[in-house]
Amino acid sequence: MSAAGTGDLAGGRESPVAVITGAAGAIGSTYARALSGAGYRLVLADLKEAGKLAAEVAESGPAAIAVATDVSDADSARAMAEAAVGEFGRIDLLVNNAAYFSQILKKPVEQITVAEWDLAFAVNVRGAWLCACAVLPAMRAQGGGKIVNTSSMTIHGGGIEGFAHYASTKAAIVGLTRCLAREFGQYNICVNTISPDYTAHDGPLFDQQPEMEQRLAALRAIKRPGRPEDLVGTLLFLASAGADFVTGQDFWVNGGRIFS
Ligand SMILES: NC(=O)c1ccc[n+]([C@@H]2O[C@H](COP(=O)([O-])OP(=O)(O)OC[C@H]3O[C@@H](n4cnc5c(N)ncnc54)[C@H](O)[C@@H]3O)[C@@H](O)[C@H]2O)c1
Numbered sequence: 001m002s003a004a005g006t007g008d009l010a011g012g013r014e015s016p017v018a019v020i021t022g023a024a025g026a027i028g029s030t031y032a033r034a035l036s037g038a039g040y041r042l043v044l045a046d047l048k049e050a051g052k053l054a055a056e057v058a059e060s061g062p063a064a065i066a067v068a069t070d071v072s073d074a075d076s077a078r079a080m081a082e083a084a085v086g087e088f089g090r091i092d093l094l095v096n097n098a099a100y101f102s103q104i105l106k107k108p109v110e111q112i113t114v115a116e117w118d119l120a121f122a123v124n125v126r127g128a129w130l131c132a133c134a135v136l137p138a139m140r141a142q143g144g145g146k147i148v149n150t151s152s153m154t155i156h157g158g159g160i161e162g163f164a165h166y167a168s169t170k171a172a173i174v175g176l177t178r179c180l181a182r183e184f185g186q187y188n189i190c191v192n193t194i195s196p197d198y199t200a201h202d203g204p205l206f207d208q209q210p211e212m213e214q215r216l217a218a219l220r221a222i223k224r225p226g227r228p229e230d231l232v233g234t235l236l237f238l239a240s241a242g243a244d245f246v247t248g249q250d251f252w253v254n255g256g257r258i259f260s
Contacts, residue, residue, distance in 0.1 A: 014089075015039045015040060015041050015062045016039070016040050016041070016090075016092035016093065017040065017041045017042075017043065017084060017088040017089075017090050017091050017092050017093070018035045018040040018041070018042055018043070018091075018092065018093040018094075018095060018239070019042075019043040019045055019080070019081070019084050019091055019093070019094045019095065019131070019135060020032055020035070020042065020043070020044055020045065020095045020097055021045045021046065021069065021071050021094075021095065021096055021097050021098035021127065021131055022045075022046055022071075022097040022098030022099060023042075023044035023045060023046050023050050023053065023066075023097070024044070024046040024048040024049065024050040024053060025046070025048075025097070025098075025102070026102075026199070026201035026202070026228050027097060027150075027196065027199065027228045027231060028044075028046070028095075028097045028098070029053055029228075030228035030229055030231070030232065031095055031097065031228075031231070031232065031235060032044055032053055032057055032064070033057060034229075034232040034235065034236065035093075035095075035235075035236075035239070036057035036058075036060070036061035036062060036064060037061060038236055038239075039061070039062060040062060040092075040093065040239075041062040041063045041064065041088050042054065042057060042058075042062070042063075042064035042065070043064075043065055043067055043080070043083070043084040043087070043088070043091075044064060044065070044066045044067070045066075045067050045069035045071070045080045045098070045131075046066070046068070046069060046098065047068070047069070047070055047098075049066070049068075050066035051066040053066070054066040063087075063088070065083070065084075065087055067079075067080045067083045067084070071096075071098045071123060071126075071127030071128070071130060071131055072122040072123045072126050072127045072130070073130075074130050077127070077130040077131050077133075077134040078130075078134045080131070080134065081131070081134035081135050081137075081138065084135075084138070085138050090138055090142050091135045091138040091139060091142075091145060092139075092142075092145055092146065092239075093145065093146045093147075093148070093239045094131060094132065094135045094145070094146070094147045094148070095148050095150075095235065096127070096128040096131055096132065096147065096148065096149045096150060097150050098123060098127055099123060099124045099127075099150065099169075100119050100120050100122075100123040100124055100166070101124075101166065101203075101205070102201070102202070102203030102204070102205050102206065103203060103204055103205070104116075104120075104163070104165075104166055104204070104205050105204055105205065105208055106161070106162030106163055106205070106208060106209070107162055108161075108162065109162075109164040112164060112165050116165055117165045120165040120166055120168075120169045121165070121168075121169055121172070124166070124169035124170070124172075124173070125169050125172045125173065125176065128149050128150075128173060128176060129176060132147055132176075132180055132184075132191070135147070136184070136187075136189075139184075139187060139189050140187045140189070143187075143188055144187065144188030144189055144190075144244075145187075145188075145189045145190075146189070146190050146191075146192075146238060146239050146243070147180065147184070147189060147190070147191040147192075148191075148192055148193070148194055148235060148238050148239070149173050149176065149177045149180075149191065149192070149193045149194075150170075150173065150193070150194055150195075150196070151170045151171075151173040151174050151177075151193045151194070151195040151250060152166075152167070152170040152195055152196065153195055153196065153197040153198070153252065153254050153257065153258065154166065154167040154170055155167050155170050155171045155174070155195075156195070156252070156258050156260075157257070157258040170195075173193060174193055174250050177191050177192060177193045177248060177249075177250065178248045181247040181248030182248065185247060188244075190238070190243060190244065190246060190247040191247055191248065192238050192243075192246060192247060192248065192249050192250070192251065193249070193250040193251065194231060194234050194235060194238070194251050194253060195250055195251065195252045195253065195254070196226065196230075196231050196253050196254075197216065197220075197226045197252075197253065197254035197255060197257055198212060198213065198216050198225075198226060199225075199226045199227060199228055199230075199231075200212070200213045200225060201228075213225045216257060217255075219257050220254065220255035220256050220257045221255060221256025221257075222255035222256055223255075224255065226253070226254070226255060230253055230255070231253050234251050234253050238251070
């Protein structure tokens with residue numbers, strides 16, 4: 001597996017470099033293990049400690065570093081990209097996965113506070129934009145790269161109650177992806193979105209709605225809960241040279257619950 005602009009990994013060339021934001025989370029850590037297994041050197045960027053995960057993946061795969069990052073802060077996002085380039089010399093793939101998400105407690109739209117609304121947009125939308133801008137100089141200089149943003153199935157199929165701020169951010173991500181794809185295409189940078197379906201794990205949101213996992217599973221063509229591992233194939237495809245002509249698109253990974 002190789003990323004755009006990096007050429008083939010065969011022949012002993014340097015392995016590509018992936019930055020994963022929100023890498024300490026359920027999906028981010030699954031992405032980290034999968035990308036390491038596919039030969040990527042990793043930069044694990046999270047507000048939470050990701051050093052143990054970096055040590056774990058580096059033990060059996062290419063090098064990995066953890067960089068404490070607040071994606072919603074421009075200086076922090078820039079410093080993270082500079083740390084990546086300082087350590088590894090390039091950035092082939094940015095996975096914009098960090099989000100204000102599993103800490104959310106659903107509530108009626110009129111009860112969402114301004115602070116909650118702003119936090120959702122600061123992390124989920126501003127963060128993706130800032131990180132894309134932060135990796136741009138490296139990707140442009142090396143002749144290409146891949147950015148994979150994260151939206152959600154919450155914005156499809158009639159909307160969802162209690163989640164207006166979060167769902168609005170995930171709709172914005174689809175728009176941001178298209179704008180980045182349009183502007184970055186001239187640099188051979190492909191920008192796409194993965195939209196996962198409900199993937200339960202630890203967190204207040206999942207505790208609040210224990211019935212949700214089975215309810216959604218019953219609606220799918222593939223009648224089972226979604227797992228973080230279900231997203232990996234789409235990520236590896238979008239990161240690969242085989243997806244060099246795929247940009248601005250939104251990939252729904254939902255077990256056939258809703259068809260696009
Ligand atoms: N799990 C699901 O059901 C589901 C469904 C659709 C989309 N998603 C999306 O997938 C992505 C990963 O979700 P997850 O289920 O692994 O959630 P998670 O809560 O386990 O992981 C999110 C990670 O982002 C980090 N983070 C939060 N704010 C940050 C900030 N300001 N700077 C840097 N890191 C920050 C958190 O520390 C956490 O490690 C998110 O974008 C989420 O919106 C998840």
